Amino acid sequence: MDTALVIGGTRFIGRHLVAELLDHGYDVTLLTRGNRENPYADDDRVDHVEGDRTNETVLEAAATTVDPDAVFDCVVYHPSDVRAATRIFDDSEAYVYVSSGAAYGREEIPKREGETPLETCTAEQAVDDTFETYGNRKAEGDRAAFAAAEDGVRAMVVRPPIVYGPHDYTERLDWWIDRVNRFDRILVPGDGTNLRHRVYVADVASALRLVAERGAAGEAYNVGDRRLVTLAEMIELIAESLGNVADSPTEHANGEQSEPRAGDVELVHAGPRELAAGGLELDDYPLYRTYPHVLSTAKLAALGWESTPLVEAMDRTVEDHLESDRNGDEIGPDREAEERVLGILETF
Structure with missing residues (x-):
């Protein structure tokens, strides 16, 4: 893979992901609303498409003009947006959805992909915007990515817990x-x-790249500090x-x-x-x-991922x-x- 579209790449996780991709030779295009300063504005290796990712016309235009090998969806909060993106970018070599450890619906130590149940999500929760339904919406986004994989899209999920590191706007x-x-x-x-469980932001970025390159369609991968x-x-x-x-x-x-x-x-x-x-x-x-909130990271480590x-x-x-x-x-x-x-x- 040579080209990547990062949906949301100027603030935190996406910002570090762009650096990770550039370090590994990718040509990168950002898709953002343009509401925040672009740290890559003067980098001729990074193109920028301005638009709202919730607007399907914007995504369709990006799919046509950029034609990315890999799509990284860093700012998606409703399952309908995952369904739209996996449909629009269905011929990309990889679609990676940034989910969350909050998607898990049972308190287990540790929480494992494919074993620990996910949160349920009602129709009302799926369109809600409050923090109380965040985990429900992320879980439903996971299921949307899995459904796309069943239809032949190479869609995968990465679940981080609390993310920390440089440029962390959550404070x-x-x-x-x-x-x-x-x-x-x-x-x-x-x-x-x-x-x-916490995870260093640069390690989330490397996980996203590795999952795009080596992950299996329809699979989820936890990412978190190994210690x-x-x-x-x-x-x-x-x-x-x-x-x-x-x-x-x-x-x-x-x-x-x-x-x-x-x-x-x-x-x-x-x-x-x-x-x-x-x-x-x-x-x-x-x-x-x-x-305690602990995620197993063995599955991701099996792809060759290491934490800082x-x-x-x-x-x-x-x-x-x-x-x-x-x-x-x-x-x-x-x-x-x-x-x-x-x-x-x-x-x-």
């Missing part, structure tokens, strides 16, 4: 990096053994990475410079009762999940965080509420 990990970088005492929800860490271990990993990049000051997006804070942090654990003193709950914390070592992945993530103005303030507890909890815990 979920940024909230924790900011906490560790600014404070010596870190309030940890629960006992710190919370386990929620998992608990929430407490993740915080310690962040502290280690801050120490790794502490030798040089960082220039932020606003032009200011700061020195990364290096050193050990004290983890202070708080259960529901203690958190309530600050008006907080366990689920207020980014990346917290009561029941955790320290290396976190170092790159921390470096990008320090160069950005992201701090996750909008998605996690404020420090004043945490200080109230920490003050009470000091009296015990």
Whole structure:
């Protein structure tokens, strides 16, 4: 395969996927609405088609003008869009749909492709736009891709859990990096053994390419860090990475410079009762999940995929965080509420 169409390639997963494809010799075309800055605008190896991927006429025009060998669908949130794309690009050598670990409908450890049941999806859920139906819609998109494969389309599915890394607009990990970088005492929800599978974004990109090149039609592939860490271990990993990049000051997006804070942090654990003193709950914390969420990645590894070592992945993530103005303030507890909890815990 020589040519690729990336539907959504300027923000996060798609942005890293474009870099991965370029590194492996592909000619790449982006299909985006043009609402965000295109990091590849000055790269003559990357073409750009502007349009809304939910408009079938736009997809049909892209199929005709680009005629891609591989199609990577990174921004599809409704099963009807998967059905349209697999029909329109039915003669491509590969169609890869970016699904989610949220598509699984049963709590199992680990969740395996073809074994763990998927979420159900009603007709009403299929057209909904709320977060509550996200997993249902992703699961129905999986089934749409599988149905296309039965009709002869080389359609495949990749299921990542929480994705982290440079340019992560969700700021979920940024909230924790900011906490560790600014404070010596870190309030940890629960006992710190919370386990929620994550995956480095560059590894998602390499998985998408490998599945397009080597995957089997009608199959799904989980992608996630090959070594998992608990929430407490993740915080310690962040502290280690801050120490790794502490030798040089960082220039932020606003032009200011700061020195990364290096050193050990004290983890202070708080259960529901203690958190309530600050008006907080366990689920207020980014990346917290009561029941472990773990995906088996053996099937993807069998294609020759490998994940980036955790320290290396976190170092790159921390470096990008320090160069950005992201701090996750909008998605996690404020420090004043945490200080109230920490003050009470000091009296015990």
